Amino acid sequence: MSIEDKILAAAKEEFYRSGFDASSTAKIAKSVGVTHAMVNYYYRTKEQLFLRILDSHVEKALAVLRKVMREHGGIEKTLTKTAAALFGLFNEDRYFPFLLLDASRSHPEYLVRYRERLYEPAKDVLDGHIERLKESVPDGNVTGLFETVFSLSYTPFLHVPFLKNVAGYSEQQIDEYLQRRKEEMLTLLQKRYSNA
């Protein structure tokens, strides 16, 4: 792996764990074993380095969502697939939810750039199929259901640092925990849309 790539990987770790403001390019460089000038040499500024990482993650998330949303099934299938896709996405980068929350709280200006495109995948479903979907959901609160899916997909990963560092879970216990949460989420969804 080239130094350029090593810096990117180390930066990912650092930004994941500390957020933008509390991260230090000097520490990133140190963890790679080079002078901090290398960070500026390859990525100009801390901000550009951060945005590059954020960008690739958001692109990936959007791609996943678009794919799921395009499959036009009933509310049940769409919700379940969305839930599984989101959970899988976060499971690949377990600190990604932290990154998003940190950005939304401390640097919303970095997220404004995605505004339109964030709503776009959802629109496919919410506009094109919302009428049919509404019939399957008691109170017609389809967007609310999607937000519930979103929330229940990422909270397990927010809890990982606590479970690991405070409650003392082992890696295996963490994995079991995440699996339980996924199943509980899917069970809950079934109940929600399957009866009035």
Added chain:
Amino acid sequence: MSIEDKILAAAKEEFYRSGFDASSTAKIAKSVGVTHAMVNYYYRTKEQLFLRILDSHVEKALAVLRKVMREHGGIEKTLTKTAAALFGLFNEDRYFPFLLLDASRSHPEYLVRYRERLYEPAKDVLDGHIERLKESVPDGNVTGLFETVFSLSYTPFLHVPFLKNVAGYSEQQIDEYLQRRKEEMLTLLQKRYSNA
């Protein structure tokens, strides 16, 4: 309000919005309009100032939970009351969830001190009444249900900065949003425990 109290209030804001590491005692002092030496004069160190704030919040949260958990009703009542209590707690300090997440990710050592006491209110219910509760829940996953309640109670508040600063919600829209989320959570719970 005394300067001592003003510093505490400003620190709350700053820690809420930036987390421990990204917060600066100098900025806190500046926002109050005093020299940063005052922070050290009244609170010794940044750490002690932070812990004082964290402590009072955790105490309050534990008190609320203890109160709810002590009322020995069925699973339905206990869950609903817990949900409402947690939502109300976070609604009073809307950045509190951020504070907890930040601490659990970047400073778990600050949370270890509460470890035993965090589980204590839950134990009241989960040990003393778990058998009876289990009968009301299909797969007997009572702890899972409580965690779902917890997750759905705080995520709306995590979303507020995004909705305000990226999506452009007004204060009123935020309040309406929070109300919707609360109701969706309660609806969802009803479905979950009311049928097999």
Added chain:
DNA sequence: ATAGCGTTTAACAATGTTGTTAATTGCAAA
């Protein structure tokens, strides 16, 4: 071998951070 070019370092500047300390202020009690 050497000229050239991309890479890397060391050093610097400007700024910000936390915490301490000596000096000053201002009020209250004797």
Added chain:
DNA sequence: TTTGCAATTAACAACATTGTTAAACGCTAT
């Protein structure tokens, strides 16, 4: 009114931060 003490400031130390720049390094191609 003057002594005394709490409150407040200004200045300082030690260090970390980001970003820039000139120099050195090391490899490749001529």
